[in-house]
Amino acid sequence: MVDLIKNFKSGPLDVYRKKSTFDWKKLKLFLESEEVIKYENDLYEELQQYSEFRGNNVTVQRTFEEERIVAARQSNLLRNIKLLSLEYTIQNFKFPTTANRIRTQFIPSAAIKFTVSNTLFVNAIYSLGTGRHVKFITDIENGKISGCYCLTEIGHGSNAKGMQTTATYNKERQVFILNSKDFQAAKCWAGGLGQTATHALVYAHLIVNNVNQGLHCFIVPVRDPDTLLAYPGITVGDMGVKIGLNGIDNGFLILNNYEIPRENLLNKLGDITDDGQYVTPFKDKNKRHGAALGTLSGGRVMITAMCEAYCTKALTIALRYAAIRRQFGPTEDNEVSLLEYQTHQYRLFPHLATTYVLRVFSTWLVEALYKFNIETALGSNKDEQAALGMEIHAISSASKAVAGWITKYAIQECRETCGGHGYLKAAGIGSIRDDHDANLTYEGENYVLIQQNSNWLLKLWPLILNKQEISSPLESINFLTEALNILEHSKFNIYNIEEICSPKAIIDIYQWLVCYLLKKTYTSLQDKLTSQSHFWAKSSIQVFKAKNLSTAFIQHLMLQIMLQKINEAPEKPIRDVLLKLFALFGLCSLEGHISTLYEGCFATTPQLATLREEAILMLCSNIKNDAIALIDVIAPPDFILNSVLGSSDGEVYKRLQTAIFSSPQSMSRPSWWEELKPVAKCKL
Template sequence: METSSTSFIEDLPKGPLDTYRTRSKLNWKKLKLVFEDEEQLKTKIKLWKTLEQNPIFHDSGRELNSDEMKRLAAVRLHQFRKLDFLPKSAVNKGNHKQRMRHLMTVNEAMNICFPDVSVKQAIGMLLLATALEKLGTDRHQFVINGIWNRQILGSVSLTEVAHGSNTKDMKTTATYDRTTQEFVINTPDFQAAKCWGGNLGKTATWTLLFAQLIIDEQPYGLHLFIVPIRDPKTLLSYPGIVVGDMGEKIGLNGIDNGFIIFKDYRIPREYLLNRAADVTPEGNYESSLADPAKILGAVLETLSTARVGIMQECSNMLVSGVTIAVRYGAVRRQFKPSDGSKQEELPLIEYPLHQWRLFPYMATAAVFRIFVTEFAEDYTSSVEKSASETHLGNLNDLVAEIHATVAAMKPLISWTCRDGIQECREACGGYGFLKSARLGDLKSTNDPCVTYEGDNNVLIQQTSNWLIRQWNSLLEEGKVNSPLGTCAFLKNYRRTLSKKFTPRVPGDVVDKKFVWECYEWLITYLVKVTDEKQKQLVDSGLCKFNARNNTQVYRAAILSKVYGEFTALNYYWNRIQRADQDLVLTLNKLGLLYGLWSLDKHLIYFYEGSFATDNGLIVTVKQEILKLCSSLKDDAVTIIDALAPPDFILNSVLGSSDGKVYERLESMFYRNPGALSRPSWWHEILPDSPINDTKLVSKL
């Protein structure tokens, strides 16, 4: 049982939301320390208060164009780097895990309120430094020092115009010249131009370059290089480089995504990240990994840091969206019973349909918040282990499982956030469409998360491939290589697959054990039939590549998703076991609601695999979802209070913690620039005004 003090958490203001807060018996501050690590929360609160006191981090109240957004994001990052949240002591190796954990916490806190600044920081500092520490050696320490001393802002040059996920066939080359002991970097054509790199467009001074290593015309595959691209004193590009901004996007325009083209651009031999492989001054290739595919895997694994960051980002955006919608739903009243009573109009949150729309996403936000926090511990431990080894050996079982989990969870969380924010926007009606509600900004910020750092539909294939390898290892060798235990249950596959759904007797409780057994059966069934289908296609003459492609729909892709859902639940349930007993009942309800709501999407497979034969399973799952939604109604606002960031960070006219929606709408209406004045073009639309097409076109 936990006994942490909650005195550092400020009380919430009084207001209309107190109607529901007084109904709840939950202590929202204690609940908050279940959803948040105490020390991390203290760091976040300190950071948020610091930002609130700095005018540069306040909303200007006017619409900015793309260039102004880039300038503001860059200036904010510049100001933020001067604060003490990323201290120079980060240069010292010390406790790598603790340092990385702190940096991820700071970036997560920044992301909730200023996602463009957070992304610039994550790419330009955290990702770059992590890659250098994992795949570089002491000869690259000067770059790491430059990052933490605010002398270097980095970028990543991976994706090419004509190549994204297919990294193995990228065209940018780094050819070794032994006469000068330099690598000569070239972009063979425009399709090989590196693109989409954050910070690359305007502000980065170095880039982490993925290029094909060539020695004496022999290719050695994709390797990583650290490359200076701009003079830090002028921000002008160096000769031999064409670098620029890709243009306006549909969101996140504070991030200067760019493209870069190299023409005989030379860098020292030492700029190759050489922990996995190196080139001697004489031009001899040396590697600690015998398999070239392992080198590529080690290189690409550096992207997991960014993917964990995206998981944090999306889970926080879902929290913000649900916070806005639930608080608004507790204040907004619509209709009343037609029984002749004098009852007031009911808040939206009282309606079962509204609960069904929002509460599963509230439960999801709780599960994802805990999953990301807990999983980050396993991830940072893995990074620390790999960074401490002298040489990179074959990817061990822990790293492989971490990678498979990230490959499932980044798509699952970003997709769920996408759908959840849209539901929250609609649940707030017309007011949800106001920019000041912030739901639109959340939506446009989350949108690229389903694509960058690994397109979701491609990424989840890596999870299913790993699960099928575990399945074949089990069938052939009798073992599952799962140090974290995320698929250890496969060892009991015979007993699991023999189970059948037993209709519930009235009064029986649907509990964690029920959800757990359903998921174990579903994952085991899907990995079995996916593997069987792939082998059947190979036996019929297809190569493994096509066999895998032809089993994605309705098989492998679903397998990865349900594995992700179950993994998130397991981390959640393990965490809440340490919570105070007066919180456990509600926390269990949230976990059950997420589990049943997720299973509801996959019920067809239970019938396909004969786990269930009548409609009993369907009725049970759907009835329990509705019961759980109803039972969480009086605690919903308190649960949201425990999840929500401070009002300054949430920055929504509909979602403030005092619940004074209409007072804030009134203030916003009157403060809206130009709201009460006639338009500057008023004379052009008078009935007797001549229409000047030439003048109109020139304005457009």
């Protein structure tokens, strides 16, 4: 273990490191396994070898142009790193999570650009194309062409069915003629399309013999691979400056009677026969539509994992800074670390707990996705696979949204707890926030996306009323078999802090919440349906009901997965500290449910509110001495963290001084200084 996990350099963080109640190396080994830590170490070593990955000077603001060229170079390079290749990472289903995390923390723009231009493009061809499209995959892999994925249009994002791009089949010439109705029908936001893609996967309504057969996916050449100039008949370009992720060239595409050959239709879900007829294995048009968009779950699973990556980075910075930064004290010359303050503990430790829960949960979810994809490729039992696919869709639709939100809060709190110095670019938190911000609205705007989860759950209530057994491949809903029993008998009946922190108490609360909110949401929907159309009834059960239901559902699942992991812990000190994180996450996440707990009479006395507050403060206080060791276990190495406030040596002020002194314009007189000379007051 000595070779596998290196000690940190001794320094001002030693004080807290020595206080921890557990061996941080043992926890790391338990969380990741020897194989994964070795893989991580190899990848870190590899990444440090390339000049393309260096030179991210924290004190300099790159221009838009520089962001682009750096990300393009890095993205190209990622394709060539064997440790990141699919063949390598599927050796161990924890490798993809690790690789995704490291890429996201290190070079987020390049990581996403690589994924959308390569992985997403290739996966979509695998799942929607046939043998005749293999050449595109080969060309991508050889770097001959570069892809992108065009679904969203200027006027339509969440409502995929509302897309306005059409592909009209011309029987005589055996071509599709693609058109964007107007600017609102322009494809947009596609990563890689802005400046670099040569081929786009374009979703368009397929029109054959004047009949609209719904959305299908086409391979559309957009730029000449030899010159990178756009082909005639299309207008393609860049979306412009964004809040973050400016290395990614998100683009737009307007098609004007643009012809592509018949073979470029990805034809697994529907095809054109030689005599110009449309044929499809799907009788149900809605199911075909669902299948056409079926590859999107993967993105949501990976975003769930990205959230953990960002949380970890932000918490590493904020917690180490909190340990080093001193302010006020019992006497004037005895200032104490911010970590000692109750307020600071409460501001950061719940997010530390969240980070651990997200880490365990997203590892589990990515693993489930990879198993699913491989079973699908192997053609395993179709019914089982369909149920599993649906469950992953429903889980990832909630986890992407909820992980996105809690990560947003975590990053922001980290930024604020670093005080004024946290506002420096060199602190590194601003860019994490800006990059994460996209997660909240792409791959499904969170509030719209999470409805996919409640729709799935709502179908269960009639089965529950029917006393059917409820089960699913990943067992996320199995407890609902007991729903009626839970609603009838489960009550808050706890009178001490220890008990409210117990796994049983916390799981009980969340199970009651899911059952109650499911019933409440379902009943409300039925009620609305007596006077409203289905569309408006659905719309009017979201706030306080469907959204809270899906939130509680995914929180419960995260807790369950965390608990499974804790139960495998090799020794008591590790189990104990993880149980504290479990309890802190569970109790703090109840904040948005207090109203429901009292409204639904789960709690009828003040105890729940009182004990929850006391327990949270006790847990924060108990975690204090472990906080630095806990973050050491999951922190990325300094070259990836790249923050003057968060380095593992704790030398905050030295690094701050170096950063400030070395910023290019730090001490030079501005070239435009003469403009600052006194100007006579104008007569205004």
